Amino acid sequence: MNNKLKDPNLAAKVEELLSQMSLEQKIGQMTQPERMACTPEDVKEFHIGSVLSGGGSCPGDNHPGDWVNMNDAYWMASMEADGEHLAIPLLYGVDAIHGNGNVRGATVFPHNIGLGAARDPDLIKRIAQATAKEILATGVDWTFAPTLAVARDIHWGRTYESYSEDPGLVGSYAAPFIDGMQGDMGDDAVVACVKHWVGDGGTTHGIDQGETTVSLEELQSTHIAPYRPAIDQGVLTVMASFNSWNGDKCHGHRQLLTDILKGELGFDGFVISDWDGIDYLSKSYYDAVGMSVNAGIDMFMVSVDWRQLIRHLVTHVEKGTVPLSRIDDAVRRILRVKFAFGLFDKPRPLDRRWSNDTVFGGTETRDVAREAVRKSLVLLKNDQATLPLKRDARILVAGKSAHNRGHQCGGFTIAWQGVEDNDSIEGGCSVWEGIQSVAPNAALSEDPFAGDADPAKHDIAVVVIGERPYAEGMGDVRPGDNVIVEAGSQIRGEMKVLEPYGRTLEHAAAHPEDLAIISAIAAKGIPVVAVLISGRPLPVGPEIAAAQAFVAAWLPGSEGNGVADVLFGDYDFQGRLSFAWPADAASINDSSTAPLFPLGFGLQMNG
Known part of the structure; x- marks a missing residue:
């Protein structure tokens, strides 16, 4: 347990600095613009406390050196003291939610749903430590992770950001992740941020940013519970x-x-809004600013119009609709985090220990990611001991996701919605490349229907199927717009609605190409091992029936060789479902219908 926020020695430093600050300087600390809308000159002029990169927003050629140089420029601007400006170091924030995946060449770890299946808190700590080093290699201080959502409806497009539907499992990962990310607040540390406070995984129909209708008791036991160990561990920020x-x-x-x-809960750090999150409180932005700061938002993530936010906050204080004591409390919390993290004592990003270090995308972090892939795979079917595969077998590797690192990594990788190619994911390997490296007689089918499958040439087929990348509301699956109308009628405020991923979770209906290729190969008498790439458990009854073996690989990230490690028996399967697996779309959220596979299910090849 390492909670420096409660260090009494920090209080004197915070109060001394706070006493020197003007209202404009205080409100500047509460403001976090997106990098595209804010220059280093703006940082100095407006006393900005933090800058962030939205998904896919990157400097230069999007390599670590570009990030270090950018952060260095922002940092130096924040540290230029004169008669009008105090030297208060800036915090830079990114969504490094499964590795520092916004940056080219990063190690991309499995998304949280796979890590939940691994059921390994020590692994979570080591993933956080490895991710921290790859964040630090870019000169960045802060990541908006971990997500502690307890997803209760797999229609939700952010299900893969949830470790489990079980709040106990989610909570067991909270402290190890914070410990791994923040450590002793030394040179290896990055500021963590638990999100999203609170109930994001409990919305009706799984609608992103929708309405969670539960009692306070259920909110506490299901959605708040995982935050307690994170706060006890000393997490510095909450979104x-x-x-x-x-x-x-x-x-x-x-x-x-x-x-x-x-x-x-005794949280002493600061609360940051989500991306333009206050905008939906009221049609009047001025009113929304007042409502949110009085409710307890300390720092405001604003994509573009941050100057208007500053003007409105100043006006609220001048009119007395926001008390100065609330501003002081917010800034006190922000400064407390910066002091606790040791930000005032750190050198400029260009001169930091890990900046531009070869640890970024290196063997050390990729080995941890490969281990995480191995431990997250769940074996759902293995008829006639089809697995493990033999290295000398004539293996046909097929399916749209067999040689697609973008599909493996999912959303929040390079771009907000992810990518669908190999070239964007520098380093790592696809599932096909992992198989190819250990099976000399393996061949990749270039035909989307595997017309080249031939029982005279192929002993077995590995068919990699699944969902395409998505993020946030664009991953929602909604049967119709009536559910949006229903949710909107329950919410006091505005609602942001994005185009959904699809209308049904039945995989054969959403992605008929996958069942078609499995069936085509099986019809030729070639046994099929199906590997499902997905951000949630899916109704895949026909696909499972058509295959001899079936593996849930979730969104494994950049290290596809971790899949091959297990398929060929170097390691046995050890993943167990962190979500119950539905039998069909109609039975989802129907407690009277038994799931196809229960929470905790997972086969092994050796008994």
Whole structure:
């Protein structure tokens, strides 16, 4: 347990600095613009406390050196003191949620749903440590991770960001991740941020940013519970959630942000809004600013119009609609985090220990990611001991995701919605490349229907199928717009609706090409090992029936060789489902229908 936020020696430093600050300097610290809308000159002029990169927003050629140089420029601007400006170091934030995946050449770890299946808290700590080093290699200080959502409806497009539907499993990962990321706040540390506070995984119909209708008791036991160990471990920041709870938006919810999080749970760090998250509190942006800061938001993530935010906050204080004491509390919390993290004592990004280090995308972190892939795979079927594969077998490797590192990595990789090619993911290997490296008689089918499958040439086929990349609301699956109307009618405030991924979770209907290729190969008498790449458990009854063996690989990230390690028996399967596996789309969320595979299910090849 390492909670430097409660160090009494910090309080004097914070109060001394706070006493020197003007209102404009204080509000500047509460402002976090996106990099595309804010220059280093702006950072100095407006006393900006933080800058972030949105998904896919990157400097230069998007390699570590480009990031270090950019962060160095922002940092130096924040540290130029004169008669009008105090030297307060800037925090730079990124969404490094499964490795520092926004940057080319990074090690991309499995998304959280796979890590939940691994059921290995020590692995989570080591993943956080490895990710921290790859973040530090780019000169960055802060990541908006981990997500502690407890996903209750797999229609939700962010299901893969949830470790499990079981709050106990999610909670068991919270402290190890924080410990791995923040450590002793030394040179190896990165500021962590637990998100999204709170109830993001509990929305009706799994609608992203929708309405969570539960009692306070259920909110506490299911959605708040995983945050307690993270706060006890000393996590420095918390991000508010877009969803509403019983009709009221979390970004304007004083009971949740102030009374429970800061009061009951004793959180002493600062609360940051989500991306333009306050905008949906009211049609009046001025009113939204006042509502959110009074509710307990301390720092505001603003994509573009951050100058208007500053103007509105100043006006609120001048009119008395936001008390100066609330501003002081917010800035006190921000400064406390910066002091606790040792930010005032760090050198400029260009001169830091890990900046531009070869640890980025290196063997050390890729080995941890490969181990995570091996441990996350869940074996759902293995008829006639089809697995493990023999290295000298004549193996046909087929399917749209067999040689596609973008599909393996999923959303929040290079771009917000992910990518669908190999070239964008520098380093690592596809599932095909992993198989090819150990099986000399393996061949990759270039035919989307595997017309080249031939029982005279192929002993067995590995067919890699699944979902395409998506992120946030664009991964939602909604049967119709009526569910949006229903949710909207329950929420006091505005609602942002994105185009969904699809209308059904039945995989044979959403992606008929996958069942078609499995069936075509099986019809020729070639046994099929199906490997499913997906961000959630999917109704895949026909696909499982047509295959001799079936593996849930989730979104394994850049190290496809981890899949090959297990398929060929170098390691046995050890993953167990962190979500119950539905029999069909109609039975999802129907407690009277037994799942196809229960929570905790997972076969092994050796008994």
